[in-house]
Amino acid sequence: MERMRMVFTGSGGQGVITAAIIFAEAAVIYEGLNATQSQAYGAAARGGSTRSDIIISEEEINFPKVIQPNMLVCLTQESYTSYAPIIRPGGLLLTDSRFVKQERKVDAWQVELPMYQTVMDEIGKPIVFNICMLGAVVALTDLVQPASIMTVLRKRIPSGFVDMNQKALDLGIALGAPQKR
Amino acid sequence: MSTQVKFVQGNEACVEGALYAGLDFFAGYPITPSTEIAELLSRRLPMAGGKFIQMEDEIASMAAIIGASLTGHKVMTATSGPGFSLMQEALGYAVMAEIPCVITNVQRGGPSTGIPTHGSQGDVMQARWGTHGDHAIIALTASNHQDVFAMTIEAFNMAETYRTPVILLFDEIVGHMREKLEVPEPGEIPLVERLRTSVKGGVNYHPYLPREDGRLPMSDFGDVHRYNVTGLYHDMWGFPSSDPDVVHGLIRHLVDKIENRTNLLARYKEHHLEDAEIVMVSYGSAARSALHVVKNRRLRGERLGLLELQTLWPFPKDIVREKCANAEAVVVVELNMGQVMQEVKKAVDFPERVFLANRIDGVFITPMDIRKLLRLIQGKGV
Amino acid sequence: MSTHDYLRQRFFPHMWCPGCGHGTVLNSLLRAVEQLGMSKNEIVMASGIGCSSRISGYVDFHTLHTLHGRALAFATGVKLSKPELNVIVPMGDGDALAIGGNHFIHACRRNIDITAIVMNNRIYGMTGGQFSPMSGVGINATTAPFSNIDREFDVVKMATAAGATFVARSTTFHAQQATDLIKQAILHEGFSVVEILSQCPTHFGRKNKLGAAADMMQHYKDITVPIGSSKKKDNPDLIERGIFVQEEAPEYCREYDKIIEQAMKG
Numbered sequence: 001m002e003r004m005r006m007v008f009t010g011s012g013g014q015g016v017i018t019a020a021i022i023f024a025e026a027a028v029i030y031e032g033l034n035a036t037q038s039q040a041y042g043a044a045a046r047g048g049s050t051r052s053d054i055i056i057s058e059e060e061i062n063f064p065k066v067i068q069p070n071m072l073v074c075l076t077q078e079s080y081t082s083y084a085p086i087i088r089p090g091g092l093l094l095t096d097s098r099f100v101k102q103e104r105k106v107d108a109w110q111v112e113l114p115m116y117q118t119v120m121d122e123i124g125k126p127i128v129f130n131i132c133m134l135g136a137v138v139a140l141t142d143l144v145q146p147a148s149i150m151t152v153l154r155k156r157i158p159s160g161f162v163d164m165n166q167k168a169l170d171l172g173i174a175l176g177a178p179q180k181r
Numbered sequence: 182m183s184t185q186v187k188f189v190q191g192n193e194a195c196v197e198g199a200l201y202a203g204l205d206f207f208a209g210y211p212i213t214p215s216t217e218i219a220e221l222l223s224r225r226l227p228m229a230g231g232k233f234i235q236m237e238d239e240i241a242s243m244a245a246i247i248g249a250s251l252t253g254h255k256v257m258t259a260t261s262g263p264g265f266s267l268m269q270e271a272l273g274y275a276v277m278a279e280i281p282c283v284i285t286n287v288q289r290g291g292p293s294t295g296i297p298t299h300g301s302q303g304d305v306m307q308a309r310w311g312t313h314g315d316h317a318i319i320a321l322t323a324s325n326h327q328d329v330f331a332m333t334i335e336a337f338n339m340a341e342t343y344r345t346p347v348i349l350l351f352d353e354i355v356g357h358m359r360e361k362l363e364v365p366e367p368g369e370i371p372l373v374e375r376l377r378t379s380v381k382g383g384v385n386y387h388p389y390l391p392r393e394d395g396r397l398p399m400s401d402f403g404d405v406h407r408y409n410v411t412g413l414y415h416d417m418w419g420f421p422s423s424d425p426d427v428v429h430g431l432i433r434h435l436v437d438k439i440e441n442r443t444n445l446l447a448r449y450k451e452h453h454l455e456d457a458e459i460v461m462v463s464y465g466s467a468a469r470s471a472l473h474v475v476k477n478r479r480l481r482g483e484r485l486g487l488l489e490l491q492t493l494w495p496f497p498k499d500i501v502r503e504k505c506a507n508a509e510a511v512v513v514v515e516l517n518m519g520q521v522m523q524e525v526k527k528a529v530d531f532p533e534r535v536f537l538a539n540r541i542d543g544v545f546i547t548p549m550d551i552r553k554l555l556r557l558i559q560g561k562g563v
Numbered sequence: 564m565s566t567h568d569y570l571r572q573r574f575f576p577h578m579w580c581p582g583c584g585h586g587t588v589l590n591s592l593l594r595a596v597e598q599l600g601m602s603k604n605e606i607v608m609a610s611g612i613g614c615s616s617r618i619s620g621y622v623d624f625h626t627l628h629t630l631h632g633r634a635l636a637f638a639t640g641v642k643l644s645k646p647e648l649n650v651i652v653p654m655g656d657g658d659a660l661a662i663g664g665n666h667f668i669h670a671c672r673r674n675i676d677i678t679a680i681v682m683n684n685r686i687y688g689m690t691g692g693q694f695s696p697m698s699g700v701g702i703n704a705t706t707a708p709f710s711n712i713d714r715e716f717d718v719v720k721m722a723t724a725a726g727a728t729f730v731a732r733s734t735t736f737h738a739q740q741a742t743d744l745i746k747q748a749i750l751h752e753g754f755s756v757v758e759i760l761s762q763c764p765t766h767f768g769r770k771n772k773l774g775a776a777a778d779m780m781q782h783y784k785d786i787t788v789p790i791g792s793s794k795k796k797d798n799p800d801l802i803e804r805g806i807f808v809q810e811e812a813p814e815y816c817r818e819y820d821k822i823i824e825q826a827m828k829g
Contacts, residue, residue, distance in 0.1 A: 021188075024188065024359060025188035025359070028186070028361045029187075034360070034361060035188070036358055036360045037188075037358065037359040038358035039357070061360070062470070062472040062473040063470050063473040064354070064469060224826070227825075228826040228827060228829070230827065232643055232644060232819060234639070234640075234819075236639070236669075237636075237665055237666060237669040240666075241633070241639070241665075244629065244630070244633045244637045244639075244666075245636050245637065245639050245643070247629075248609070248627065248637040248638060248639065248640025248641035248642075249640040249641065249643065249645075250640075251625075251641060252641055252645035252648070253645075254644050270630055270633075271630060274629065274630055402607050402627075402641060402645065403604065403607070403645055403648050404604070407604065407623055407624055407625050408625070409571075409619070409620055409626045409627075409628060410627045410628065411620070411628035412628070412630060420620060421620065421628075
């Protein structure tokens with residue numbers, strides 16, 4: 001496989017970093033791949049802009065930061081404005097249609113999905129917005145099996161929340177799959 | 182129990198290593214970017230019957246682990262930046278009183294409050310000379326989680342073997358990033374346990390009289406031997422002394438027990454050094470970028486190699502000298518103003534051909550940053 | 564066992580000046596330990612830096628002579644890691660309340676079972692007579708040549724406010740009371756503080772024209788009264804002696820044992 005360099009961005013509290021950790025952990029523990037995950041830290045725990053870098057590869061990964069992502073996820077307009085220019089030409093740019101208005105300026109495969117709206121319509125809890133996003137990422141990239149994501153989630157969340165997360169993941173997959181090239 | 186595969190932060194890899202090594206007492210104070218170590222141990226230690234205490238500051242944390250080491254426990258504290266500065270006083274005490282203990286410093290930008298959430302390697306010299314007075318110290322580092330785990334175990338082993346504090350000099354980048362860690366089965370990696378005296382009760386026990394092999398067997402506080410521990414110059418009983426012969430002997434012992442074992446204590450990794458025209462010397466997180474460059478340029482036929490240091494103190498000068506001997510140029514890659522570069526210059530025969538690739542702006546050094554310097558050295562322009 | 568058996572006699576003579584009150588405190592301490600029938604192996608004495616802190620070298624316990632002000636932090640590590648040990652921390656007033664003030668209040672707050680003995684001579688003796696946080700206004704010292712304007716702490720009030728569960732005070736004149744208070748402090752389960760006023764004729768006495776050691780001890784008799792004495796009503800400046808606080812509260816090491824029990828259940 002090609003080395004996959006991903007950047008997830010959004011605002012604090014959206015679960016961007018958690019989603020990145022879950023994705024990379026699933027790749028390492030259940031898919032037998034190597035992965036690194038890192039994040040930009042600021043002083044604010046909520047509300048500030050957040051970014052998490054993930055690299056996934058069959059080879060050893062040394063430099064853990066992403067300079068030019070093959071895949072960029074932006075969950076706020078601010079993060080879209082900041083990070084859209086760094087995408088690798090021909091890379092995949094995923095945004096949420098509620099929060100981001102894409103301008104057709106970058107050389108990328110741009111995918112806008114109503115992830116937030118779908119979560120609110122079908123589940124009604126914004127807390128699983130990030131898992132729905134992960135579902136779309138899973139569908140669009142084919143790196144990690146949905147079952148692997150669920151196995152990681154089951155270790156991290158109380159059992160009462162597993163079904164809701166499963167549903168959010170499935171919604172994301174359903175949104176992402178038809179867009180796949 | 183078999184090997185466990187985990188996906189963790191570097192700080193957690195340190196915790197796993199410490200627990201594997203037998204850590205059973207931790208005292209600390211919250212400070213970014215080391216705090217996860219305290220948080221994880223506050224849960225993991227009591228689960229294993231060990232103890233965790235959050236002290237009122239880093240001075241007290243360092244003091245508390247020394248106290249707990251004297252009752253026979255394997256101890257550690259963890260800190261960053263200003264916290265490491267506060268620990269220097271009691272760190273010197275641990276050197277003087279020969280107390281086995283491990284101090285993890287997850288480095289951040291300094292001086293002062295600096296930049297708590299960004300990485301740096303600016304404490305290399307502080308680890309060496311942060312506490313006052315002539316002394317020797319062991320400091321280890323690592324660039325990836327498997328090595329963080331291994332070096333943490335080494336730190337405990339060396340602390341017990343040489344009755345000395347050992348500093349683990351990690352950094353924010355490795356501390357906070359996540360990657361794979363394989364925790365081997367218990368017993369797979371050898372551990373050094375506390376060497377306790379075989380002298381029976383009622384027979385004179387000299388806590389500070391080295392055996393022929395240089396080791397000093399200990400006796401736990403609460404056992405049959407009662408002795409004095411002090412930060413003053415002291416004799417073989419541990420009682421204060423200003424006898425010049427005693428003082429001289431003590432300082433020589435404290436320095437020699439480590440400096441005379443520099444090669445024995447050297448831990449390092451070699452990457453493509455066999456025919457390297459340019460040798461990069463790096464350590465900790467910076468070595469990841471250096472290794473990235475080596476692998477990439479090797480694919481294009483450039484004869485580039487990396488000497489990755491894991492023991493920073495005592496500085497492995499013989500090894501650096503030997504591995505760099507045939508190089509046309511040496512590039513030290515580090516996140517400071519050249520603290521290790523100065524040591525490399527002292528070690529090699531051609532200090533004028535030692536160069537520095539660094540960043541001091543809180544941003545992790547990129548392969549591109551290193552490449553720019555390499556191009557200059559190779560005469561390819563900027 | 565006689566009190567002499569608790570001494571490391573080969574390390575004598577001690578370094579205290581003639582007339583120093585610290586020898587009397589050592590006497591009271593050893594009598595307390597002897598009367599309690601304690602074994603030398605069960606006692607750890609941790610001390611900091613200063614004249615008072617040298618006491619740890621002279622006693623045949625497990626002794627830990629540490630850093631200025633930090634003795635309680637070292638002692639906390641000893642006690643929590645091996646709670647069956649009895650940990651006694653003799654401290655000077657500067658040691659306990661200036662450089663070590665933060666460690667002092669936090670040890671009180673945690674209520675860890677350690678006995679702190681504050682040997683209060685109101686001066687930095689070892690460094691030659693500088694004022695301490697206990698000297699008080701109007702005192703002369705080498706760093707207060709025009710008389711001291713720094714107000715003093717009240718150890719008893721401070722320890723009480725910080726949460727110590729046993730707080731007492733005596734003087735070197737009242738050596739028998741001091742012995743009794745130290746005994747009770749050692750027996751108390753929790754953090755205990757015993758302040759003992761101890762004369763420093765060399766530095767505090769001389770600078771402040773308080774006479775010889777015997778005069779200074781006589782002065783302790785004159786300026787102190789047992790807690791609740793009616794004399795205090797007539798003369799509020801009198802200093803009370805006795806036990807101010809003695810209460811039961813959860814002890815830190817025992818509470819931590821419960822944490823371990825809970826954590827090990829999973």
